[in-house]
Amino acid sequence: MKYLLFFCSAAGLLLSGCASVEQSAPPVAQLHAAVPSVCEEGRRIYTTTCTKCHSVEAIRPHSMAEWRGKIMPAMTKKSKITPQQEAAVLAYVEAVISTPAPGKS
Numbered sequence: 474m475k476y477l478l479f480f481c482s483a484a485g486l487l488l489s490g491c492a493s494v495e496q497s498a499p500p501v502a503q504l505h506a507a508v509p510s511v512c513e514e515g516r517r518i519y520t521t522t523c524t525k526c527h528s529v530e531a532i533r534p535h536s537m538a539e540w541r542g543k544i545m546p547a548m549t550k551k552s553k554i555t556p557q558q559e560a561a562v563l564a565y566v567e568a569v570i571s572t573p574a575p576g577k578s
């Protein structure tokens with residue numbers, strides 16, 4: 474039993490350690506998106522422009538307040554995107570955060 478528990482937590486660590494792009498930045502089709510076209514644009518920027526310095530960061534661990542007040546102001550400067558592109562990324566992030574993760578509804 475002890476070994477089984479150990480195995481499960483190790484497997485869990487492995488899974489969260491190398492989360493797929495689909496987990497970190499879920500496709501728009503899986504989301505309750507208000508304006509899907511804007512969210513598609515936001516996800517495209519998120520998975521291309523925003524990965525010049527780091528991998529696809531997981532969106533859900535951060536709150537919307539963090540995204541609006543801290544992360545995007547800093548990362549918009551770093552990636553030199555336009556205010557319109559920033560708004561598209563935020564629309565996508567908001568759709569991700571307002572959609573429960575699969576299996577956690």
Ligand code: HEC
Nearest residue numbers: 519522523524525526527530544547548549551552554562
């Ligand atoms: C020029 C390099 C660069 C670009 C481009 C960039 N980032 Fe970052 N990002 C960083 C660095 C460096 C850190 C870690 C240090 C920090 O938080 O400033 C980071 C950290 C993060 C974090 C983790 C923040 C936390 O508090 O844990 C997120 C989320 C993130 N970036 C999202 C984005 C998004 C979204 C974009 C596109 C709009 C983006 N990044 C573009 C350099 C970059």
